[in-house]
Amino acid sequence: MLFGSKQDEDETVVAMLASALRRDISFGLLRPDEKLKLNALRQRYGGSNHSMRETLRLLSAEGLVAATAQRGFRVTSATPQDQQDILFMRVQIEKMALERALRLGDVAWEGRILAAHHAMRHRETLVQEDLSDLAALEWDNACRGFFYSLCDASASPRLLDTQQKYYDQSRRFRLAALREGRLDFAQRAAQHHALLEAALARDTGTALGLLEAVITTELKA
Template sequence: MFGRKTQDSDTVVRLIASQLRRDISVGVLAPDTKLKIDELRQRYGGSAHSFREALTLLASEGIVEASAQRGFRVASATQSDLEDISRLRAEIESLGLGWSIKHGDLRWEGEVLAAFHTYSKLCMQTDADRQAFAIEWDEAGRHFHTTLVAACRSPRLIGFQDRLFTQSRRFRYAALVEGSIDLAAETRGLGEVVEATLSRDADRACELLSNQILGALTR
């Protein structure tokens, strides 16, 4: 009975965290916004305890900042933040892709192809209506990049990659809506990454992926 209660509470926390994470990613909760638990409860529903747990979880992901004196607030999103996140993403994802190419099997290759197919299709749809498909596009991009490193045999690297991608989502979403992402060019670039990956050309695949991620700094 107690185990079920704990499990239900954990589910509520994850759901709240998911909603807050999405609203931070799409700018509904803007950078540096103070996150007052009473106001959040009125907006989303849920207990004060659940929101504290959810905000603590998001703080561990780096998209919320916690202070004993000032409570919680949305993390900043400056150009310096983007540069730091992008450079780390380029290093971590390239490393993970290299290890995945070394260890990945045919099933992993199929998953990479499927994830890229979904993402490329959503890039085409999103290019026609960036507001309508932005969230689906973002999720498909996250899944594709996660799949690239999924066979690296390092849970810690996978966790770090996921955290960095989560931190990058606000910048990607803003760039998409502002029209500064060339979705056709991104699709072509990632297609080259996939081609090199399936050819098991780790050096080329990692270089292409790194360049693709660092392209965010020149938009």
């Protein structure tokens, strides 16, 4: 029991640290290619050397941090080429997952899509009036929920894990576009509604084409 409690405590600390670092990477407070030194990170976020190393390993697995042999850790780069490659991977993974979900999804899945779309639309309305960090993250999480819901009947946990990984890697670019006023919310609403309707109709060709269009639109924002 004692060992289990200590392990649970360590995992909680790592989860909290990872959440804080994800947030600051997403908003650019930890800049692309910035070196991540343990002592500086501990002074800023707390935690022990062990918990911070575990946090950085976790974020490395998620693709937000890069580990370099003998050089420690750094924030991954965020060039236009990085954005293009991340969105390319999102298209491939999410189209694969959506195609399976359209074949395997039941009525409960359709309900989850409708609920996630409603939540996203609500957050899109709010974020246009409130660009605080909290509102921006809640908006992006609602968008994440919608795209996850489209894929979650794919019956492949590994495919879903990969989908979430690349969605999260694209967050920095999306939040930058939001803050700089480069998002066309009317266009987004129309695209998302059309995608929802195609998914509910089990129109595979249309749904996959719309999904790709929605994701690649982020490159133009």
